[in-house]
Amino acid sequence: MNWKTIRHLVNVDVKSSRLLRGQRLAKYNVARNRFFNYLTYVVAIAIGLAVGILVGMFYSSELHTIGFQSSFNGAFANLQISLPTLILVVTLVFTMMQQFQRSGTNFSRQVPYWLPITWQEHTLASILADVLGIPLLSIACIAPAIVTVSLFTGQVPLALGASLAMCASAFMAATTTEAFRVLQVRFTGAVYKSTGKAAIWVRFTSTLLFFIVFYIVYSYVIYGTGIVSFIQTVASLQTAAWFIPFVWVGLTLAFFASDSAILGLAFLGLSLLFIAGLFYLCVGLNSRFGLYEPPAITVSRGIYAPKTGFLGKFGFSSVESAMIRKDLKAFTRRRELITTFILPIVVTIIPIVSSFNTTQSSSSSFPPQFGFAFTSLFPAGIMAIMLGNFMTGEEGQSIWRVYFSPISAKNYVKSKYTFMLFFALMVLPVTSAVGYVVYHPSARTLFTLVVESIFVAFAAGALSLANGIKGADFNEFPRPRMIRAEWSIINLATCAAAVLAVLAPLLPYFIASVTGSPIMYLDLYQAIIISGVIAFILTVIFYLVAVGNAKDLLFKAQI
Amino acid sequence: MIINNAPAVELKKATKRYNEIVAVNNVDLTIEKGEIFGLLGPNGSGKSTTLKMLLGLVQPEEGSVMVLGIDARKDQVAIKRQVGYAPESPHLYEFLTGIEFLDFIGDIYGMQTDEKCGRINEYLKALQLEGREGDIISSYSEGMKQKISLIAAFLHKPKVLILDEPLNALDPRSARLVKDFLQELKLQGVTTIMSTHILEIAQALCDRIGIMYQGKLLACGNMEELRKMASMPNSGLEDIFLKLTGTGDIRAVVEELVK
Numbered sequence: 001m002n003w004k005t006i007r008h009l010v011n012v013d014v015k016s017s018r019l020l021r022g023q024r025l026a027k028y029n030v031a032r033n034r035f036f037n038y039l040t041y042v043v044a045i046a047i048g049l050a051v052g053i054l055v056g057m058f059y060s061s062e063l064h065t066i067g068f069q070s071s072f073n074g075a076f077a078n079l080q081i082s083l084p085t086l087i088l089v090v091t092l093v094f095t096m097m098q099q100f101q102r103s104g105t106n107f108s109r110q111v112p113y114w115l116p117i118t119w120q121e122h123t124l125a126s127i128l129a130d131v132l133g134i135p136l137l138s139i140a141c142i143a144p145a146i147v148t149v150s151l152f153t154g155q156v157p158l159a160l161g162a163s164l165a166m167c168a169s170a171f172m173a174a175t176t177t178e179a180f181r182v183l184q185v186r187f188t189g190a191v192y193k194s195t196g197k198a199a200i201w202v203r204f205t206s207t208l209l210f211f212i213v214f215y216i217v218y219s220y221v222i223y224g225t226g227i228v229s230f231i232q233t234v235a236s237l238q239t240a241a242w243f244i245p246f247v248w249v250g251l252t253l254a255f256f257a258s259d260s261a262i263l264g265l266a267f268l269g270l271s272l273l274f275i276a277g278l279f280y281l282c283v284g285l286n287s288r289f290g291l292y293e294p295p296a297i298t299v300s301r302g303i304y305a306p307k308t309g310f311l312g313k314f315g316f317s318s319v320e321s322a323m324i325r326k327d328l329k330a331f332t333r334r335r336e337l338i339t340t341f342i343l344p345i346v347v348t349i350i351p352i353v354s355s356f357n358t359t360q361s362s363s364s365s366f367p368p369q370f371g372f373a374f375t376s377l378f379p380a381g382i383m384a385i386m387l388g389n390f391m392t393g394e395e396g397q398s399i400w401r402v403y404f405s406p407i408s409a410k411n412y413v414k415s416k417y418t419f420m421l422f423f424a425l426m427v428l429p430v431t432s433a434v435g436y437v438v439y440h441p442s443a444r445t446l447f448t449l450v451v452e453s454i455f456v457a458f459a460a461g462a463l464s465l466a467n468g469i470k471g472a473d474f475n476e477f478p479r480p481r482m483i484r485a486e487w488s489i490i491n492l493a494t495c496a497a498a499v500l501a502v503l504a505p506l507l508p509y510f511i512a513s514v515t516g517s518p519i520m521y522l523d524l525y526q527a528i529i530i531s532g533v534i535a536f537i538l539t540v541i542f543y544l545v546a547v548g549n550a551k552d553l554l555f556k557a558q559i
Numbered sequence: 560m561i562i563n564n565a566p567a568v569e570l571k572k573a574t575k576r577y578n579e580i581v582a583v584n585n586v587d588l589t590i591e592k593g594e595i596f597g598l599l600g601p602n603g604s605g606k607s608t609t610l611k612m613l614l615g616l617v618q619p620e621e622g623s624v625m626v627l628g629i630d631a632r633k634d635q636v637a638i639k640r641q642v643g644y645a646p647e648s649p650h651l652y653e654f655l656t657g658i659e660f661l662d663f664i665g666d667i668y669g670m671q672t673d674e675k676c677g678r679i680n681e682y683l684k685a686l687q688l689e690g691r692e693g694d695i696i697s698s699y700s701e702g703m704k705q706k707i708s709l710i711a712a713f714l715h716k717p718k719v720l721i722l723d724e725p726l727n728a729l730d731p732r733s734a735r736l737v738k739d740f741l742q743e744l745k746l747q748g749v750t751t752i753m754s755t756h757i758l759e760i761a762q763a764l765c766d767r768i769g770i771m772y773q774g775k776l777l778a779c780g781n782m783e784e785l786r787k788m789a790s791m792p793n794s795g796l797e798d799i800f801l802k803l804t805g806t807g808d809i810r811a812v813v814e815e816l817v818k
Contacts, residue, residue, distance in 0.1 A: 299656045300693035322666030326652060333654040333695075400650040404614050405667045406639040554635070555618070 052148025375435025388464025
């Protein structure tokens with residue numbers, strides 16, 4: 001293996017990750033920024049050392065307390081033994097998330113096939129690049145901390161072993177992610193080829209299902225069991241799960257800590273063999289399936305017969321209908337846009353999981369109107385705000401098609417606004433039905449929140465669309481950005497203000513339900529009507545602003 | 560509104576600056592209906608900016624741009640309805656299939672369903688895209704994408720065609736077909752303005768040629784007129800182009816590279 005090549009490839013991967021995170025490299029000077037790159041690790045080490053010294057000083061000050069030393073030393077040893085497995089889990093989650101983030105990228109980080117680079121070099125570079133960042137930063141912080149504390153507790157060999165074991169675990173996790181990535185590419189390619197016309201829907205539903213399952217598990221871990229009990233579970237499971245090779249590194253430490261040198265050496269050997277085996281498996285997979293070719297998904301065959309759209313019957317021109325149909329296909333076919341549909345589901349799931357946990361563990365009740373608000377108002381509102389924000393930027397470089405086609409600003413805004421409203425309002429009955437089943441709100445609450453959700457979708461959606469046009473980012477490489485960061489923040493802030501303005505007439509009812517002392521200055525239905533009038537005025541104003549922004553966009557036609 | 564006796568394209572003292580850089584400098588140009596006009600020039604000479612000005616995509620700071628008698632500053636949408644444009648990069652919606660994309664384009668130009676259906680099928684057959692029209696565009700080769708881009712420009716029977724490197728990546732058969740098709744369209748009164756770096760194509764296809772350099776229109780005319788301007792009788796377009804643009808000193812560069 002040529003280490004110089006590996007170093008260059010790691011740099012390429014790290015830079016591509018920076019681009020993915022939205023950092024521009026046009027003015028990026030490697031030599032000038034090298035100091036800042038290392039500074040992050042230096043800061044992490046300094047924090048680790050500081051924490052270690054503080055804990056060590058605390059340890060020294062408490063030594064006179066009877067039983068403190070033995071219980072602290074025992075707990076500290078247990079923590080060190082479980083650290084490799086924890087780092088393994090953290091790295092796996094982080095690197096997998098990185099892979100999801102890369103799924104919408106328009107470039108391949110495959111090894112340039114025409115250059116003399118071996119698959120070993122490519123695989124190792126890819127793994128090391130994955131380890132850099134959060135996994136290595138975590139280790140850079142934790143390792144000095146535990147080594148410093150161990151100077152006070154006299155467990156230096158174990159701390160040093162734990163530090164090395166954490167590095168090995170991070171490497172194992174990144175290697176697993178690399179293997180997963182190659183297999184995923186191969187598997188999805190094969191599925192698309194075999195499913196033919198249905199490939200679009202297979203991809204749509206599998207992407208949605210994957211994320212929903214991921215978020216349900218995530219919500220359960222974070223909101224259901226709690227992160228502390230999760231760590232405790234990992235630590236206690238390690239010994240029981242000795243047959244899983246991924247915990248062998250942690251077990252090696254455990255055996256050395258309990259003076260079982262022979263078992264420790266045996267698991268050390270097994271760990272090294274497993275890491276080497278995993279790496280070469282990954283190299284093998286890469287050399288077999290690494291040459292990725294995008295599968296040709298066939299959607300239709302035979303003589304072309306265009307479908308007559310029904311949108312014309314609802315007053316849409318052929319230009320507007322064409323734009324709406326095109327956007328519908330974009331949101332069901334482009335992976336980075338498919339994930340938009342996940343958000344309302346996640347917003348619905350989190351309070352439900354949280355409320356289950358609250359019911360089980362404490363006596364504090366979660367008012368049904370709040371729970372129902374989460375499942376009605378939030379999904380529809382967030383869907384409108386998010387779609388409005390992305391609908392222009394998602395055009396990417398193909399915005400040129402809009403520029404040089406006879407599409408007026410009014411056509412443009414009408415089609416985008418309709419599409420956004422359609423989905424926001426389509427989400428509403430589904431998530432509201434779920435909320436109704438879970439929270440059993442009164443008919444009054446149900447009516448109020450559904451109507452308010454519609455008002456919010458109209459007003460915040462129009463504002464979001466106006467902001468989305470103004471702040472659109474058409475860069476597609478390495479991944480579609482869709483909205484400039486500053487406009488994303490402006491959009492969130494202004495939409496929050498608009499939503500508050502729409503809901504303002506109902507605030508007394510909200511306060512009343514929290515404090516239990518009603519401040520009724522007007523009838524609920526009068527408040528809803530006033531809210532509707534505010535929403536209407538805001539919708540008209542923001543819609544006109546959106547048309548103005550679209551005129552500006554089409555007139556300047558610059559990317 | 561289209562003015563019948565107006566030329567297809569008329570630029571008067573058109574100037575466009577990007578900060579310090581003058582992309583198009585005081586250009587006067589008239590292209591008549593039914594003409595095939597070639598716009599040549601080295602990279603960065605202002606060709607693409609000029610073509611974008613004709614579509615109203617770039618606004619001149621000085622001067623005026625009229626297409627079919629319509630002011631490009633005042634009614635861009637009206638111009639776009641009459642123009643077919645194939646950009647240098649196709650800019651297709653890659654998540655659509657070829658046929659879905661052309662259907663989209665047909666609807667954007669307000670074509671009737673039967674007419675749209677008939678023309679799409681004819682073009683797909685002519686450019687040998689049959690059998691792949693139902694595939695997602697992201698899996699197409701560059702040549703196939705270029706064919707789809709050209710069909711999109713031709714589909715609504717525009718009065719003016721603006722083609723930026725139209726024969727890029729096309730196979731020889733398709734390139735020949737496009738060239739012959741442009742000649743047929745010329746007979747029907749369609750104006751074609753094309754930008755290309757392949758000088759042989761420009762020489763063979765274009766009635767008149769404009770050579771741009773550093774934002775200025777250095778020379779404009781048919782081959783005979785260009786030969787006179789360059790004082791190079793019996794020369795080909797390549798030699799004329801290199802002389803006029805002052806980029807003919809390549810012998811010394813090649814010799815340096817060989818070392």
